Amino acid sequence: MGNLTVLAIACALGMAGGRVEAQAVTAKSAGSIENGKKMFASAGCSTCHGEQGQGTNLAPEIAPPPLDLQAVIAYVRQPTGKMPPVAQSTASDQQLADIYAYLQAVAPRGSAADRLKGNAENGKKLFVAYGCYECHGRRGAGAAIAPRIGPPALSLSGVIHYVRAPTGQMPPYTAKVVADQDLADIYAYLETFPPPQPASKIPLLNQ
Numbered sequence: 001m002g003n004l005t006v007l008a009i010a011c012a013l014g015m016a017g018g019r020v021e022a023q024a025v026t027a028k029s030a031g032s033i034e035n036g037k038k039m040f041a042s043a044g045c046s047t048c049h050g051e052q053g054q055g056t057n058l059a060p061e062i063a064p065p066p067l068d069l070q071a072v073i074a075y076v077r078q079p080t081g082k083m084p085p086v087a088q089s090t091a092s093d094q095q096l097a098d099i100y101a102y103l104q105a106v107a108p109r110g111s112a113a114d115r116l117k118g119n120a121e122n123g124k125k126l127f128v129a130y131g132c133y134e135c136h137g138r139r140g141a142g143a144a145i146a147p148r149i150g151p152p153a154l155s156l157s158g159v160i161h162y163v164r165a166p167t168g169q170m171p172p173y174t175a176k177v178v179a180d181q182d183l184a185d186i187y188a189y190l191e192t193f194p195p196p197q198p199a200s201k202i203p204l205l206n207q
Contacts, residue, residue, distance in 0.1 A: 036102030064107030118188025
């Protein structure tokens, strides 16, 4: 569990490999911050992600969690990238809920990035101008070389953080190359698309 990477931010989100259909959470409560703090350290999560989930050169920032609890649990059970799956016997849903609560508690609140207002129409133009569509598809639905990013599975601050210091094959984009406001506009554009249908709603997958 030392490689507990909820993103690997999801993202690779980031943008992380597309959205994973969330499974029902069996945790008995919303999570205990105190238990989560102990579990985060004893399970070795802090070794890769830092004592407060701030990220290190080994693994990305995961505080605040970039996904909701159900999506985090689903991702941890079936991750993408180099992260190995974490079985129930290693960390129960309740223990993951505790860790989630701890990461929420230690995360900085109200980042300046999340207060940016995006312009979807300008974002549509920038998505083409910066060449995002070449890897992620015209509507951000993903392609063979890059994951789905539309609609975004991360917060705006999570997306900006990932774009600045991505994992996998994606190159980093500094603020000198792509301004935060440009990313906010692209984010607003990607938010205009509906989420993909769950597998249970696709007839060909249920025959």
